[in-house]
Amino acid sequence: MTNNIDDILNHYFEGISTAGEDKILKDYFRGHQVAPQHEMYKPLFDQFDQERESMIAPRFVIPTAGEKGKRRALRSLWIASAGVAAVLLLCILLLPFKDARDTQQEYVVIVNGKKISDPQKAKEYAEAMFTQACAIKKENYQSLGKAKEMQEMYNAAKIIGEAKKGTYLLTTRNQ
Amino acid sequence: MNAHQFQQHILCYSDQIYRMALSMLKDENKAKDLYQDLMMRLWERRQQLDGIANRRAFLLTSMRNMCIDKLRKEPVTEEIPAGTVDLGPNPHQIAEYSDTLNYLHQLIDELPEMQRIIIRLKDVEELDTWEIARIVSMTENAVAVNLSRARKKLREKIVANQQKEKNYDEQYR
Amino acid sequence: MKKFTTTLLLVFALIGSAAAQQIEKIFDKYMDDERFQYIYDGSNMDEVNEKGLKNNGQKMLMLNVADAGLMKTFSGEVQEAVKAEGYKTTTYVRHSTNKIQGYTKETTGRKDEVTFIQNGNENVMLIWESFTK
Numbered sequence: 001m002t003n004n005i006d007d008i009l010n011h012y013f014e015g016i017s018t019a020g021e022d023k024i025l026k027d028y029f030r031g032h033q034v035a036p037q038h039e040m041y042k043p044l045f046d047q048f049d050q051e052r053e054s055m056i057a058p059r060f061v062i063p064t065a066g067e068k069g070k071r072r073a074l075r076s077l078w079i080a081s082a083g084v085a086a087v088l089l090l091c092i093l094l095l096p097f098k099d100a101r102d103t104q105q106e107y108v109v110i111v112n113g114k115k116i117s118d119p120q121k122a123k124e125y126a127e128a129m130f131t132q133a134c135a136i137k138k139e140n141y142q143s144l145g146k147a148k149e150m151q152e153m154y155n156a157a158k159i160i161g162e163a164k165k166g167t168y169l170l171t172t173r174n175q
Numbered sequence: 176m177n178a179h180q181f182q183q184h185i186l187c188y189s190d191q192i193y194r195m196a197l198s199m200l201k202d203e204n205k206a207k208d209l210y211q212d213l214m215m216r217l218w219e220r221r222q223q224l225d226g227i228a229n230r231r232a233f234l235l236t237s238m239r240n241m242c243i244d245k246l247r248k249e250p251v252t253e254e255i256p257a258g259t260v261d262l263g264p265n266p267h268q269i270a271e272y273s274d275t276l277n278y279l280h281q282l283i284d285e286l287p288e289m290q291r292i293i294i295r296l297k298d299v300e301e302l303d304t305w306e307i308a309r310i311v312s313m314t315e316n317a318v319a320v321n322l323s324r325a326r327k328k329l330r331e332k333i334v335a336n337q338q339k340e341k342n343y344d345e346q347y348r
Numbered sequence: 349m350k351k352f353t354t355t356l357l358l359v360f361a362l363i364g365s366a367a368a369q370q371i372e373k374i375f376d377k378y379m380d381d382e383r384f385q386y387i388y389d390g391s392n393m394d395e396v397n398e399k400g401l402k403n404n405g406q407k408m409l410m411l412n413v414a415d416a417g418l419m420k421t422f423s424g425e426v427q428e429a430v431k432a433e434g435y436k437t438t439t440y441v442r443h444s445t446n447k448i449q450g451y452t453k454e455t456t457g458r459k460d461e462v463t464f465i466q467n468g469n470e471n472v473m474l475i476w477e478s479f480t481k
Contacts, residue, residue: 013330014326015319015320015324015325015326016319016323022301030442030444032444040337041330041333044279044329046442047283048298048299049442051194051280051295052190052194052300053423055193055194055197056193056427057192057193057210058193058210060186060189060210060215062178062218064178106389106393107387108388109385109388110379110380110385110387111385111386112382112383112385113380113381123391125387129385129410130387130408130475133408133463133465133473133475136446136448136465136467137463139446
């Protein structure tokens with residue numbers, strides 16, 4: 001499998017990989033069994049995924065007002081906005097910010113629109129959900145932790161075995 | 176084309192169009208403004224959009240052309256020349272995963288414009304070469320050459336940083 | 349004069365409303381939605397952790413329904429909110445179809461942490477923890 005990945009990686013960086021090979025590479029780097037010598041490329045593929053998922057377009061609101069009514073609508077909007085702004089300002093100055101529901105109770109649990117009124121059941125449910133979240137995080141971080149551990153081990157072996165050679169290369173490159 | 180059809184056939188490509196603007200302009204606010212401008216223009220000319228065969232290619236080309244116009248009107252900022260020494264962040268910082276991703280984003284942004292656009296269309300948007308060729312008005316062969324150069328450059332920089340990290344560990348352990 | 353006054357009032361309102369956190373608005377929006385589960389845990393309220401930060405409670409929103417459209421909308425709103433509020437990405441872990449994104453925002457006297465977990469195609473979780481320095 002590693003040899004195959006090496007070949008596909010070479011094709012990829014030469015710019016001659018097929019769509020199928022690109023998919024194999026992406027699935028490989030999304031998994032948790034990335035070989036140590038390929039670890040340095042994982043962030044590149046993660047970066048592509050992250051860009052696709054996090055760079056989201058702002059919302060475009062399809063205009064509905066016709067040309068004739070535009071000015072009148074705008075004037076009404078100004079007046080209405082001024083009124084809303086005045087009310088909002090009063091609310092912000094006079095009313096407390098925090099949600100009263102949250103501060104008075106230790107646990108608030110609402111499942112599918114219905115609040116769990118029994119405090120003990122709410123506590124048990126809340127603890128179970130946060131434990132589940134921690135378990136998911138732990139499982140996924142383990143793969144990252146293992147990869148980093150393997151990388152460090154690999155570096156240690158290389159450093160001990162080739163320390164002088166590495167220094168020599170650095171020296172010659174800087175000349 | 177009515178509002179519902181506009182939503183279904185045009186706005187479904189919003190994210191890709193926005194990312195094209197972001198990649199070319201490298202400025203979130205400008206990209207957002209230009210994106211809104213394009214959407215407004217497309218909405219105003221929606222009746223002419225029905226006959227277009229490949230809408231995605233048309234939309235991405237339109238966005239690209241608007242970005243080129245915008246960049247032409249602005250003061251010229253030179254791209255980083257090929258021979259510039261890569262100072263990069265401290266290798267110790269690269270160990271932090273979030274900094275790694277920011278660093279890679281920066282590496283891609285530092286590629287020459289055409290290579291940057293093509294590699295993102297290929298690896299982020301996952302478009303086929305023929306479609307990319309249509310969007311950037313090049314032959315498929317030229318797209319392949321630019322893609323190859325972009326990926327090779329990234330590989331060189333990744334490998335170079337890997338070496339820097341090893342040397343740093345060696346020096347400070 | 350009239351336009352100036354209305355503009356001024358608008359500006360005040362905008363400043364005030366911007367103070368209400370966008371992440372908090374997402375919780376307010378979906379907490380009573382029957383497709384979601386909402387949990388507030390204030391059991392550790394006011395406790396000081398090993399980093400010297402005082403806990404202000406944590407909230408979670410979980411979407412279990414296999415509604416790809418809603419999942420995409422919800423994820424998009426979260427991404428917009430963290431970007432608008434200036435959160436810094438501290439973690440991005442991807443493992444098969446699972447994904448964890450961690451964000452932090454530090455202001456004077458306050459630290460907020462947001463975690464967004466995508467657990468395969470089964471559910472998504474949004475967790476918000478707030479601390480006082």
